[in-house]
Amino acid sequence: MSTDSASSATPEPAERPSNFLRQIIEEDLRTGATGGRVVTRFPPEPNGYLHLGHAMAVCLQFGLAKDYRGRCHLRFDDTNPETEDMEYVEAAQRDIRWLGFDWGEHLYFASDYFEALYDMAERLVVDGRAYVDSLSEEQIREYRGTVTEAGRPSPFRERGVDENLDLLRRMRAGEFPEGAHVLRARIDMANPNMLLRDPVLYRIKYFEHYRRGKDWCIYPLYDFAHPLSDAIEGITHSLCSLEFDVHRPLYDWLVDALYEPPRPHQYEYARRNFEYTVVSKRKLLRLVKEGHVEGWDDPRMPTIAAQRRRGVPPAAIRRFADQVGIAKAETMIDISLFEHLIRDELNHEAPRVMVVLRPLRVVLTNWPEDETEWLDASYWPHDVPKQGTRPVPFGRTLYIERDDFAEVPPRGFHRLSPGAEVRLRYAYVIRCDEVVKDADGTVVELRCTVDLDSKSGESAGRRVKGTIHWVEADHAVPVEARLYDRLFSIPDPEDVPEGQSFLDRLTPNSREIVSTALAEHSLSRARAGDRFQFERQGYFYADPVDFRPERPVYIRTITLRDTWARVSGAAETAGTAQPAPSKAGRQSAVEESSGPPIPALDADQEVEARRLESRWGIAFEDAALLASDPELGTFFEQAAASAEPRSVANWVVHELQRERKERGLSAMAVTPASLAALVGLVEDGTLSSRLAKEVFAELVAHGGEPSAIVERRGLVQIEDRATLESAVSGVLEAFPDRVAAYRAGKTGLMGFFVGQAMKATDGKANPQLLREVLEAALA
RNA sequence: UGCCCUAUAGCUCAAUUGGCAGAGCGCCUGACUCUGGAUCAGGAGGUUUCAGGUUCGAAUCCUGGUAGGGCAACCA
Numbered sequence: 001m002s003t004d005s006a007s008s009a010t011p012e013p014a015e016r017p018s019n020f021l022r023q024i025i026e027e028d029l030r031t032g033a034t035g036g037r038v039v040t041r042f043p044p045e046p047n048g049y050l051h052l053g054h055a056m057a058v059c060l061q062f063g064l065a066k067d068y069r070g071r072c073h074l075r076f077d078d079t080n081p082e083t084e085d086m087e088y089v090e091a092a093q094r095d096i097r098w099l100g101f102d103w104g105e106h107l108y109f110a111s112d113y114f115e116a117l118y119d120m121a122e123r124l125v126v127d128g129r130a131y132v133d134s135l136s137e138e139q140i141r142e143y144r145g146t147v148t149e150a151g152r153p154s155p156f157r158e159r160g161v162d163e164n165l166d167l168l169r170r171m172r173a174g175e176f177p178e179g180a181h182v183l184r185a186r187i188d189m190a191n192p193n194m195l196l197r198d199p200v201l202y203r204i205k206y207f208e209h210y211r212r213g214k215d216w217c218i219y220p221l222y223d224f225a226h227p228l229s230d231a232i233e234g235i236t237h238s239l240c241s242l243e244f245d246v247h248r249p250l251y252d253w254l255v256d257a258l259y260e261p262p263r264p265h266q267y268e269y270a271r272r273n274f275e276y277t278v279v280s281k282r283k284l285l286r287l288v289k290e291g292h293v294e295g296w297d298d299p300r301m302p303t304i305a306a307q308r309r310r311g312v313p314p315a316a317i318r319r320f321a322d323q324v325g326i327a328k329a330e331t332m333i334d335i336s337l338f339e340h341l342i343r344d345e346l347n348h349e350a351p352r353v354m355v356v357l358r359p360l361r362v363v364l365t366n367w368p369e370d371e372t373e374w375l376d377a378s379y380w381p382h383d384v385p386k387q388g389t390r391p392v393p394f395g396r397t398l399y400i401e402r403d404d405f406a407e408v409p410p411r412g413f414h415r416l417s418p419g420a421e422v423r424l425r426y427a428y429v430i431r432c433d434e435v436v437k438d439a440d441g442t443v444v445e446l447r448c449t450v451d452l453d454s455k456s457g458e459s460a461g462r463r464v465k466g467t468i469h470w471v472e473a474d475h476a477v478p479v480e481a482r483l484y485d486r487l488f489s490i491p492d493p494e495d496v497p498e499g500q501s502f503l504d505r506l507t508p509n510s511r512e513i514v515s516t517a518l519a520e521h522s523l524s525r526a527r528a529g530d531r532f533q534f535e536r537q538g539y540f541y542a543d544p545v546d547f548r549p550e551r552p553v554y555i556r557t558i559t560l561r562d563t564w565a566r567v568s569g570a571a572e573t574a575g576t577a578q579p580a581p582s583k584a585g586r587q588s589a590v591e592e593s594s595g596p597p598i599p600a601l602d603a604d605q606e607v608e609a610r611r612l613e614s615r616w617g618i619a620f621e622d623a624a625l626l627a628s629d630p631e632l633g634t635f636f637e638q639a640a641a642s643a644e645p646r647s648v649a650n651w652v653v654h655e656l657q658r659e660r661k662e663r664g665l666s667a668m669a670v671t672p673a674s675l676a677a678l679v680g681l682v683e684d685g686t687l688s689s690r691l692a693k694e695v696f697a698e699l700v701a702h703g704g705e706p707s708a709i710v711e712r713r714g715l716v717q718i719e720d721r722a723t724l725e726s727a728v729s730g731v732l733e734a735f736p737d738r739v740a741a742y743r744a745g746k747t748g749l750m751g752f753f754v755g756q757a758m759k760a761t762d763g764k765a766n767p768q769l770l771r772e773v774l775e776a777a778l779a
Numbered sequence: 780u781g782c783c784c785u786a787u788a789g790c791u792c793a794a795u796u797g798g799c800a801g802a803g804c805g806c807c808u809g810a811c812u813c814u815g816g817a818u819c820a821g822g823a824g825g826u827u828u829c830a831g832g833u834u835c836g837a838a839u840c841c842u843g844g845u846a847g848g849g850c851a852a853c854c855a
Binding site: 019043044045047137141147178179184193194195199200203205219221223226245271327329334336337339340341382384412414415423457463465535537559561600619621622650657689742746749750751753755758768769771 | 780781782783784785786790791792793796797798799800802803804805811812813814815816817818819831832833834835836840841842843848849850851852853854855
């Protein structure tokens, strides 16, 4: 019953939804840009435990490699000896394996590349691309400037190659104290991207490295080591989180300086945040160090080790990663999705058993004193396609859950109360006749009668509202149950007022240890690592650490969905989800969108815009944009001289501008004359605007004469009604149900039909005419 | 200040590149005659942030607002 393997009860879809990274990879594979290979890497720094956020990255990197028949390297990015440790290396490997991924032979350490990296540093020096700076740390910071002002070059920036090389070698040899010198790239001290203002590549640090010992006293920085490690390993797609996008120019600069194509490329995706948790190393460390949790594997922690200890199946995490997906926008992930997936996995993995957490004695007055009936109880509900039963003893004295009895039942209470009936799961219906209390008035026992004709499965007509779980007294097994709640009480624990911290948002009593629990007899055979559903309560995991045969310990992995708790408002768990605060400010944004959509112009531009407007008869809006952007303005005027100006303005403002964003005007092969010719072809009806866009794309990429492109690719639009009619009837025949839906009023399908007919004519149909024909055919 | 990203169902996100606005969660109803909670089926829920524009056709492209987020180390 132990299910710590990577196997999943439910099959994981082989086809995952596409995303921008998949598109990049597929494009690279198609064009052969990476030599037909996909090599990714997961590069943790061994200075902390992996958490759910890392798990998402692991699933992404390994998953992508697997889907595209490539491979994924596990590389420890261990270039900072002060914080790193072998303990974390081992923990990370254990966690990744547990998640179900395998790096095969490809286990690497950046620290194994120190020699190679150093050689490359020397090469940069020799090439004049790097220099040794002798400014202090403070001075370097000062010289770097600020976000608003350019930096100034260090006085050491122009040192000669020989001197630089000599200094670098002596740094390496340990001749200087820490901070005396650093190696910096020579890039651009005025760059608006501060990372390009001569970034530091190597620093002196007399610190013993956990793997390399005292071999080195200079250590490379991430910005140097990471791209080059990627290059050394032949990584093709180096995926990292969005915050590194500012580093990409540096990544490219370094790899270009030292490697020939095909070379690795960095792509960034957005990090995913999770509700009700924190994930930063510093904060997790505080939770552990200050004793808010019991350790790195406390089930309330977001670490992978904690999820394992908690009893979460690895497949739930993999499915979570798939469903959460990947995007460029930072997102807050709804943790209830994760909880749902955990339940969904466990539903097929965890046999049902009965355990009473807080027992209340029940004596069945009409059941013989010494008689025990052994009932056959199924381990699985009808919908789980698994067989198996266990014998459950039934006798005169039982225990039920204290919460399942109410002396004064609230409205809608379906369970036991004085005079009321309830079904005992797998057994009989009982009625409560008498409530026994102690001197304090606490209920200590219920005296009930059994309806002997109501046995489960044999009582066709007998229906009562509630069914509760129970345990027979003589065979009950005492167990300990550890109930965990969400660690934090609000979705975003970092969102606290000034003066407070995430620690002020801890859920009070998020761990409850119940030592009074009684389990059904069959649990006497349970072993550490087993999973069960304690019926009506949740999924539990026999704690692999503290479980002993003489003292069984069960950790609650997750509660069941509980509508009653929500309805009654008596939820004992504090973590019941509240609606997240709605996005602020929506309303105020709606209020006022003032003024016409025209770029802000200075006086000269205003004059120019007026001139363009009257000279060419174009809309002032367009004129304003062209006036504020001389490059586009010039292009427009040259083209407008030989074509209809308003159309030209449209093309320049909409299409040309868009393309320019991607590559810059100088890199585009389109000329004012060719654009003018293209506009002419649209004006005279040769091209539909759709076809014209195709031609335009080719003009941008390769240049040429529009009419020649049209001829070569046969792009003339179809204006012949009969041809369109036959295309339309083909489409309508292919989709009879949509035709019916359209005729039934789903007019939104018109777009679908147009699209299909367009496809059928290679996009060459005249759209207006096509629409007319379609409308006639569908009427 | 600069650079980058985002805004779609109550919530978290998709939408095959301009052609039917969807999924999961949550919610409601029903079924399962043995889980109030498992499971299954069905349902409700939309002016795709706003204003313009391009287009036969815009969630998607262009312009301009508005709101929100990320990043700017001798850490990684």
